[in-house]
Amino acid sequence: MKAKNQRLTLLVLAIVAVLGAVLLGMSALKDQAAYFYAPADVARKGVPLDRAVRIGGMVKDGSIQRHADGVTIDFVVGDETDATIPVRFTGIAPDLFKENSGVVAEGHFQPDGRFVATEILAKHDENYMPPQLAGSEHKTETLQ
Template sequence: MKRKNQRLILLVLAVVSVVGAVLLAMSAMRDQAAFFYAPGDVARKGLPLDRAVRIGGMVKDGSIQRRPDGVTIDFVVGDETAHVIPVQFTGITPELFRENSGVVAEGRFQPDGRFVATEILARHDENYMPPRLGPQGQHKTDTLER
């Protein structure tokens, strides 16, 4: 076999291997993908009961209710439409999670319309500043009073 044909065969095998690996990875990731829904989308399209999804919106004012176990909370997520989604989450919420703030919750819808979240991500606006940084982006120094 000529050297030119050997290189061509190796190149074809490499391309087929890479394409096969990409297809295998994509099929494995298909089940892991979480789609994003706003409350208005859920109202229009119905509940996606068959897969994990993400919902996003604003935590409605006065909706956060903590259960006696200390780690489970119930709250309501809404958007600019009048639609809302009741959410239940068990775990520790992010520091920025509060009423009238943005939230993204990952989990599954239940047949009764309730969303059971496995993860909560608090959103902030583009002006977010870490607590230890001042307005000009310089570190604040903690001072101790004696």
């Protein structure tokens, strides 16, 4: 076989191998393409019980209940379609976690429909400023 034909054969094989790897990767990730599931998505499609997922939405007003142990929290995540998901989290909640604020929770669903979160990420709006910076900015404005 000539050197030119060998290079062409190796190039074609390399392209086929890369294309195959990309297709395998895409098929493995097709169900995990969403960053998180909204409550309406869960109500519409359902979520398998045997894998970790993320849910996101707003913490419903009046839904946060803290247990006597000091680290377990029950709350309800909802969205604009009035679909809701009951959530239980055991751990230290972020400072920004409060009612009527955005939250992304990572965990798994139980057979009864409750979501057991292993991690909570509290979201803030685009106007958020940490208290340390908000205080220093306010002081510099008054000094000028």
